[in-house]
Amino acid sequence: MLSFFKKVTEYAKDAVGAANYLAQGLAVTFDHMRRRPITVQYPYEKLIPSERYRGRIHYEFDKCIACEVCVRVCPINLPVVDWVMNKETKKKELRNYSIDFGACIFCGNCVEYCPTNCLSMTEEYELAAFDRHSLNYDNVALGRLPTSVTTDPSVKPLRELAYLPEGCMDPHDIPQDKSRAGKLPLEVLELMNSEDNSNQKDEKENQTVFIKDKSEE
Amino acid sequence: MTVLVASVNSGIDIELSFNEALKNVGVSPEIAHLLWIPFPMGLVLIAAVIGVLVTVWLERKISAAAQQRIGPEYAGALGILQPMADGLKLLTKEDIIPARADGLLFTLGPILVLVPVILSWLIVPFGQSLLISNVGIGIFLWIALSSIQPIGLLMSGYASNNKYSLLGGLRAAAQSISYEIPLALAVLAVVMMSNSLSTVDIVEQQNGLGLLSWNVWRQPVGFVIFWICALAECERLPFDLPEAEEELVAGYQTEYAGMKFALFYLGSYINLVLSALLVSVLYLGGWGFPIPIEWFASWTGQSIDAPLIQIFTASVGIIMTVIKAYLLVFLAILLRWTTPRVRIDQLLDLGWKFLLPISLVNLLVTAALKIAFPIAFGG
Numbered sequence: 001m002l003s004f005f006k007k008v009t010e011y012a013k014d015a016v017g018a019a020n021y022l023a024q025g026l027a028v029t030f031d032h033m034r035r036r037p038i039t040v041q042y043p044y045e046k047l048i049p050s051e052r053y054r055g056r057i058h059y060e061f062d063k064c065i066a067c068e069v070c071v072r073v074c075p076i077n078l079p080v081v082d083w084v085m086n087k088e089t090k091k092k093e094l095r096n097y098s099i100d101f102g103a104c105i106f107c108g109n110c111v112e113y114c115p116t117n118c119l120s121m122t123e124e125y126e127l128a129a130f131d132r133h134s135l136n137y138d139n140v141a142l143g144r145l146p147t148s149v150t151t152d153p154s155v156k157p158l159r160e161l162a163y164l165p166e167g168c169m170d171p172h173d174i175p176q177d178k179s180r181a182g183k184l185p186l187e188v189l190e191l192m193n194s195e196d197n198s199n200q201k202d203e204k205e206n207q208t209v210f211i212k213d214k215s216e217e
Numbered sequence: 218m219t220v221l222v223a224s225v226n227s228g229i230d231i232e233l234s235f236n237e238a239l240k241n242v243g244v245s246p247e248i249a250h251l252l253w254i255p256f257p258m259g260l261v262l263i264a265a266v267i268g269v270l271v272t273v274w275l276e277r278k279i280s281a282a283a284q285q286r287i288g289p290e291y292a293g294a295l296g297i298l299q300p301m302a303d304g305l306k307l308l309t310k311e312d313i314i315p316a317r318a319d320g321l322l323f324t325l326g327p328i329l330v331l332v333p334v335i336l337s338w339l340i341v342p343f344g345q346s347l348l349i350s351n352v353g354i355g356i357f358l359w360i361a362l363s364s365i366q367p368i369g370l371l372m373s374g375y376a377s378n379n380k381y382s383l384l385g386g387l388r389a390a391a392q393s394i395s396y397e398i399p400l401a402l403a404v405l406a407v408v409m410m411s412n413s414l415s416t417v418d419i420v421e422q423q424n425g426l427g428l429l430s431w432n433v434w435r436q437p438v439g440f441v442i443f444w445i446c447a448l449a450e451c452e453r454l455p456f457d458l459p460e461a462e463e464e465l466v467a468g469y470q471t472e473y474a475g476m477k478f479a480l481f482y483l484g485s486y487i488n489l490v491l492s493a494l495l496v497s498v499l500y501l502g503g504w505g506f507p508i509p510i511e512w513f514a515s516w517t518g519q520s521i522d523a524p525l526i527q528i529f530t531a532s533v534g535i536i537m538t539v540i541k542a543y544l545l546v547f548l549a550i551l552l553r554w555t556t557p558r559v560r561i562d563q564l565l566d567l568g569w570k571f572l573l574p575i576s577l578v579n580l581l582v583t584a585a586l587k588i589a590f591p592i593a594f595g596g
Contacts, residue, residue, distance in 0.1 A: 032285060039287060
């Protein structure tokens with residue numbers, strides 16, 4: 001009999017505990033109701049991609065030496081480099097170059113290893129197409145520059161979270177000239193340079209002291 | 218079938234004046250009655266559909282707010298026309314019956330799901346006489362009608378000739394059957410306290426002292442059980458196993474498109490609104506204002522039978538019922554984004570091993586309290 005009551009109390013405790021957790025969960029969801037939306041109204045507003053955004057690849061035909069390094073470093077050997085050997089000049093002659101963005105994973109290896117910097121990554125990410133074959137970009141399509149979000153008159157550019165001023169969470173209605181939290185790369189460089197200078201000065205002073213010490217001996 | 222009468226003796230009786238007017242023109246009373254019937258029916262149908270549109274909009278907006286999104290915005294002000302656009306889209310879509318599906322059962326399924334739900338609106342009171350029909354078996358009618366639904370779900374699941382549909386249909390049937398019992402037992406405790414199955418009597422009995430005499434205080438356990446079971450019956454999110462999109466695509470709705478799908482959609486939302494309305498009727502004092510309107514009338518020295526006061530009481534009643542129901546709908550939507558879906562074994566465990574014994578105990582305790590304190594528990 002006692003064990004039965006024990007069971008019942010344990011059961012009741014479990015139920016109360018579950019109800020408690022449920023109430024906590026509800027409190028969390030309810031609290032979210034008063035927070036402002038963090039979404040961007042996409043076709044009308046767009047986030048500005050970060051500096052190292054890995055978007056669609058840009059390619060400069062004239063810089064390419066057809067070395068095929070991009071093909072070798074590509075995880076799936078994607079770039080198609082169509083060249084012929086010119087027997088007279090004993091040089092490679094590039095005819096066509098293409099990357100299929102339906103298969104590309106935008107890892108950026110080709111850009112990283114290209115010896116002549118003819119490959120680069122753009123901030124273009126809108127690659128929807130009606131036909132997957134139209135995603136196979138040839139050297140002409142690869143050479144086009146994307147429309148920048150900041151210059152497109154039909155789009156309101158918004159800064160990403162990491163680029164907002166300190167203490168700011170909403171990218172809407174922030175003053176344009178207000179810098180992001182933390183130091184910009186340029187400022188960091190300046191700081192590093194000034195630190196280097198002072199360090200060098202210190203070292204020089206130390207050295208002179210050292211020399212002085214020696215001479216005194 | 219009176220639609221706007223606040224008390225029995227006198228007041229505004231639209232049906233009576235309608236019949237009188239027709240009689241003066243020279244129509245026999247029987248035909249006048251027949252001509253009257255479509256009005257309350259149409260009114261309730263419109264009320265149900267508008268209720269659904271508002272609920273769909275609320276669902277989308279509140280979901281968006283809970284997830285820090287904006288939600289529908291461009292269809293009308295604040296996206297208020299979005300559910301209308303959804304409905305129109307479904308209306309214009311092709312009506313597909315899959316090859317090798319059972320055409321008759323496939324068509325009958327959604328109808329059998331929707332019709333009982335709409336029929337249940339018969340017994341929802343928005344005021345003393347603001348309901349289509351004050352049937353004596355009231356709340357029992359609703360329970361009986363809601364047990365037709367699983368047949369329709371099973372039918373459409375079976376007729377679709379699709380494994381997901383079949384699994385969804387079976388789950389829906391299992392869920393409805395196992396949660397109907399604790400639901401009925403919770404209702405039974407309320408019925409025992411108010412000595413009547415009629416929804417009007419149940420609300421009347423709660424409105425003696427306003428807020429203090431609502432059934433929640435006397436039936437807190439029953440209230441929780443009823444709400445959980447109602448969510449399960451509506452296949453709302455903690456219990457949406459029949460359509461569990463991650464595993465069953467869309468359950469019994471998988472093969473449905475166009476208007477047939479719209480019937481399911483409509484049915485589930487009408488059911489949600491209906492459940493919320495019934496919770497407010499059974500436990501939250503229905504149309505009753507937290508402080509009884511009669512008290513206001515006596516304080517200001519007005520007769521409760523005066524036409525203006527009657528219209529006022531009726532509108533307050535409608536507003537209170539709707540507010541209570543929509544607060545519950547809000548809770549249901551919030552629960553949707555709070556709780557994860559239960560597994561099928563957890564669902565059946567909760568139904569059979571937890572809710573059923575608790576509701577039985579609740580019923581027995583209510584019976585004991587009724588004998589012990591007949592004043593407080595409706596002797």
